[in-house]
Amino acid sequence: MTARKSGSRLETEIERCRSEGQWDKIPELVRQLSAKLISNDDLGELLLGEAKLQQYLKENPIKQGSSPRGIRPKLVEVRKHLTAALDRGNLKPDYMQEASMVMAKLSYVEGDYQEAISQYSRVGMDDMPLVGSPVYRLSMIAEAYATKGLCLEKVPMASPSFSKHNVDRDQEIITCYEKSGDIALLYLQEVEKALSAGIQNRSPKPGPVAQEQELGYFLETGLQRAHVIHFKNGNLTRGVGRFREILRAVETRTTQNLRMTIARQLAEILLRGMCEQSYWNPLEDPPHNSPLNDPLRQGSYTKDYSLNRRPRVYSGENLFCPQENTEEALLLLLISESMANRDAVLSRIPEHNNDRIISLQSASVVYDLLTIALGRRGQYEMLSECLERAMKFAFEEFHLWYQFALSLMASGKSARAVKVLKECIRLKPDDPTIPLLAVKLCIGTLHWLEEGERFAKMVVDMGEKASEFRAKGFLAIGLVYSLRATDASLRGMQEDYQKKALGAFQRAQSLSPTDHLAAFYLALQLAVSRQIPEALGYVRQALQLQGDDVHSLHLLALLLSAQKHYHDALNIIEMALSEYPENFILLFTKVKLETLCRGPEEALLTCKHMLQIWKSCYNLTNPSDSGRGSSLLDRAIADRRQLNTMTLPDFSDPETGSVHATSMAASRVEQALSEVASSLQSSAPKQGPLHPWMTLAQIWLHAAEVYIGMGKPAEGTACTQEAANLFPMSHNVLFMKGQVAELRGNMDEAKRWYEEALSISPTHVKTMQRLGLILHQLQRYSLAEKILRDAVQVNSTAHDVWNCLGEVLQAQGNDDAATECFLTALELEASSPILPFTIIPRAL
């Protein structure tokens, strides 16, 4: 090794140490350097001065918001080195500048701001080339700008009254910081590049690689002080602009934490302080006259500097650039989330308690903001997936569990939601809302009645503590009992549950007399147990509390029909329809009533009207939008909430609006079979969700029924066929086919259809009744009796079944039993509504 070579190697090594901030190595290197050439002495002084200053700052870091205080003995040495380097004047101009900058920094640290400013003004930082200069120098320049900004903020204004001057000064300060921040970003990118290059080239004598760079006070200030000032001055547009500039710069290891914080802060601003109409995207210039800025300080700062080299920004083809504030907020939050998630502290040992709290806090802020952004746009499905990722933080954290449960609930994942809610109840056993939410899910699509009962009891057991929710608790348990009564296959059980339900609704109603729901469900329960006059009293009460409640109006109509006041009932339905013109469940009842009061032609008109409504509701397409999701039909799948607002009896069983346990199973079979069947037919219009199609099929079936009532088998078949095209395996469709066959006098065929219907839904009472009747005609009495007795078990209030059973028993010569059946049938018929009361949905 020649001396010369080792000299340049030494220089490289010094340069590397300076750029990586390894100040403790400098004295040793300087000694080697001085040994080579005498002329290096001045450089040595500079290096020692710099190293000692940096070392001092490392040991006595300046805290944000505090000022450095006075002269310290340790710094005297630094000044000596620097003065020596500067005074002799032998340094190369580059080094001279460096020495001046270190000197200025020293002045700042010593608290002599004026002196620092005058030194900076001598250096001429604006003219220093950023291209081709060594990496460490970038850091020096960045620090110098930051320090200059700090000094300018400290030095009192020459003439404070002169406000124009003030603005200029502000501008100068901010420019210093912004330049500092830009150069700092550039520096960090360069260090990282050098580092990875160094590793690849197996640079000489590697130190401990991948040392975590710490930014230090000056660079940190340079990077962040500008936007802090912007926001303090109420200049939101410029502050946002600055945030975006920092975030668009390609990330480095050192800036990761900064990026995470800034991304979150920018998302906060986008969500809290902006709206769609005041938004401008990151690649646009901000609007001149934005409502976001403090009107008194409008235009107080504009960016007006340029650097000869800027930090690298993310670039490339097809970069995603947000076009809306929610989009940008989401993007930023997803980025923050991915970082926060990596930092999740998993160990549970007490020593890491603090770390755990920090990582939890930074993550939960991000998740809260994600919730706000996605909730605004109704994207609960995506939200539940995000919050699922938060679960690694969630041990014993109520808020995260609860939010996760709610997101599952909002995205329709009921079964999981119930499970998560259980954990929430464990964490916060005193909150009545949580078990109530669980009941709501259990008695909805899940139909987990036993579980629902447990949750409802929790609320009831809270007693007075549940305050306003106590009545809700009784309502919930009443609904559970009411549904269990519908499900029960033994009459004794049914009556038992009905009694319990009635009791619970009465408690709810007395606890909360102004709640229309309590009065309404009490009325409904009374109606189901055929206490018609009492039910009428309570439904009127419910209507007084909530005059336009659709279910109360419907119940009132059904109660009137049970009293055989069909015209009054029809009037009520028509009144209700004027408020709910697109409510199919009301329209179905209307068809029934019209058939009775005004003849089938009117009813058919209503069916036609329903088809029109269906078309306008679900088939509204937007010709300007050719993309997917253009029609409501396509959207319904994404927008599950819409399904909730449409109340419809379950298609699998139009007699019972609330889902029945066995019909649940049947409808699943039905769906599965229909899907298989229609996948074989290429023309089947089955792209959308089931729900609108179910409604459509039901409309056709109602029309078919009207035609059958008119004695028109051909039209009946045609309508049934329309429904069959949608749901070929539906027991309702099969039942209707049986009806048509019966009308044609084709008993064998009818029997076959009925048997098929029953094989899909074994508890379909109407089918059982018709099948019993046919078997009776075929004189197979004992089988008919068996089927009819089963039917009565399923629904003990079906008067026509009782009637059939009486006929069968009579034919068998069992006159006593037959008489009893006829009497029961007669009695039930007197209080029988046009459609079963249970057609009205029961839900919390």
Add this chain to the structure above:
Amino acid sequence: MLAMDQGVVEEWLAEFKTLPEAAVPGYAAALKEKTFLVPALYKVIRENYSDMLEPVCHQLFEFYRSGEVHLQYFTLQFLPELLWSYLSITSGHAPHCSGCIEALLLGIYNLEIVDRDGQSKVLSFSVPSLSKPSVYHEPSTIGSLALTEGALANHGLSRVVYSGPHLQRETFTAQNRFQVLTFLLLRYNAALSYMCGPSLQSLCQLSSRVCICGYPRQQVRRYKGITTRMTVSSDFLVQLITGIHFALCNGESDLGSKALEDVLYRAQLELFPEPLLVGNAIRSSLHGAALKSNKEGTRCIQVDITPTASRISRNAVTSLSIRGHRWKRHESQENSVDSDTGAPGPIPEISVTGVSGERQANGEAPRIRPEGPAPGPEQGPDSRAEVRRQKSVKRVLEDGGVPSARGQY
């Protein structure tokens, strides 16, 4: 109503009618300077002066229809007050029945649901995805994304419709009422930055009242007036919360936080998960910020310089460190070497302080080093570890993996 207010309103009514078309933009910009006008109009709407209300509603609709944005904002600022008026009328306890407010609300709705060409408007937005490069990130630096069903389905960008297309409405019915009102609030929220203090206050008041009337909390809030319960929908509450959130952060922290509590109270009683979700998130995210906003007065958007170094200590086991951790059973041959960099203290089997290069994806088998421990003559055991460390760093960089800011020294 004071004569002066009446005068101001009458003058406003007359002035716009005589305005030539070319003067409209200038007029719109100058409206702000009429300081007495807005309070006077609030009075007209609030106190239901039937003789003034109708021409006022009519003119507000004319403003909206003009297409001039500032005139539209002018009308929009009264939306919360108009909604309250309308809802208190429909709940059946207001002395006057005023169809003109209904007509105004429906008019705005029917204008808003179509674009300039009269086609139904569909409001949609792109769901950003980390798997697609953006102005703020590069997918490769994010590291492994969870490969969930949803992530696969949403690979790349997807556009999601969040509102529309909507049907034209001629009248309000119980069924469409909240669809219309929710959509109107959505449009109001889209212009929140342009709404001034009184409008935000009115929004908070509307939210509180709609949610508590007829419930026990009404006594707590000492609001007298309508005592019947008002129907609400879940989406409507979510939109109210969105507006309240803005109000909370833009100078109305007192009214805003009361309104938020009231909406959450109602959402609990109604068992609506959506408003509970968003409301809880807002409440929890404002916890730290609340104090700051009170001090600053108007806007709580203040940021501070945050330390850039990670606040989490390096030897804590994090998701990242555990992902990169090499479990004992994989280590067989390297055990001896690793033990000198060793794991200190509490969790012996996890090498939490492992050098960065040791990181690799979970389950990935350690690569066999072909060169093995082949130290040069002058290298001691320490430098051997050094070489290995270097190599692994290189490997990480080549793999495009994520060298972290944590757990390295």
